[in-house]
Amino acid sequence: EAGVTQFPSHSVIEKGQTVTLRCDPISGHDNLYWYRRVMGKEIKFLLHFVKESKQDESGMPNNRFLAERTGGTYSTLKVQPAELEDSGVYFCASSLPGTRGKEQYFGPGTRLTVT
Amino acid sequence: AQKVTQAQTEISVVEKEDVTLDCVYETRDTTYYLFWYKQPPSGELVFLIRRNSFDEQNEISGRYSWNFQKSTSSFNFTITASQVVDSAVYFCALSERNSGNTPLVFGKGTRLSVIA
Numbered sequence: 001e002a003g004v005t006q007f008p009s010h011s012v013i014e015k016g017q018t019v020t021l022r023c024d025p026i027s028g029h030d031n032l033y034w035y036r037r038v039m040g041k042e043i044k045f046l047l048h049f050v051k052e053s054k055q056d057e058s059g060m061p062n063n064r065f066l067a068e069r070t071g072g073t074y075s076t077l078k079v080q081p082a083e084l085e086d087s088g089v090y091f092c093a094s095s096l097p098g099t100r101g102k103e104q105y106f107g108p109g110t111r112l113t114v115t
Numbered sequence: 116a117q118k119v120t121q122a123q124t125e126i127s128v129v130e131k132e133d134v135t136l137d138c139v140y141e142t143r144d145t146t147y148y149l150f151w152y153k154q155p156p157s158g159e160l161v162f163l164i165r166r167n168s169f170d171e172q173n174e175i176s177g178r179y180s181w182n183f184q185k186s187t188s189s190f191n192f193t194i195t196a197s198q199v200v201d202s203a204v205y206f207c208a209l210s211e212r213n214s215g216n217t218p219l220v221f222g223k224g225t226r227l228s229v230i231a
Binding site: 003004009033035040041042043044045048056059089091093095102103104105106107108109 | 119150152157158159160161162165206217218219220221222223224
């Protein structure tokens with residue numbers, strides 16, 4: 001069974017540009033999460049989808065970040081326009097239906113560098 | 116508020132030594148889940164264990180063992196007879212059951228280096 005996949009693995013962009021990150025969850029996993037780790041800090045929650053609906057987006061830093069999950073399958077996270085402080089590793093995770101304490105399976109992350 | 120503290124930033128041990136990674140958590144909830152994840156050099160976070168707050172029984176899986184103590188709000192992880200392949204960053208995480216969803220709150224991670 002394929003795990004969570006993320007694309008690209010690494011992206012280097014200039015300040016002010018747009019970047020779109022993609023996450024493909026494990027098949028059958030209704031729950032999809034985005035997290036981010038800024039250098040030297042904790043991995044922090046960004047948002048949670050249940051199928052195509054945003055269950056919780058309390059961790060989204062500002063309106064430059066837009067997440068979508070059309071059709072309840074893969075998800076994209078767009079940063080527009082990117083700022084220097086957006087640099088970090090963006091992780092995607094998925095879990096089985098139901099929201100109570102199910103283990104989340106993580107992808108390898110996308111390392112975003114904004115210069 | 117939820118918080119997870121991993122006070123050890125980096126640990127180096129020689130192969131075959133035992134090593135314990137500390138994790139202390141804070142939560143107001145009486146029902147919660149604790150997790151450990153491993154991040155090898157390849158980058159993905161690998162799930163190791165989930166423990167709910169009502170189960171304080173310690174768990175052993177091969178060379179891995181976990182010690183959960185509610186009295187001290189700790190969920191420590193011990194690797195016995197460490198191997199080079201254990202070198203990774205290890206994250207402890209907390210999830211509160213009654214939040215309506217289960218975003219994980221992570222510690223900063225402990226980088227373990229096992230030297231041959």
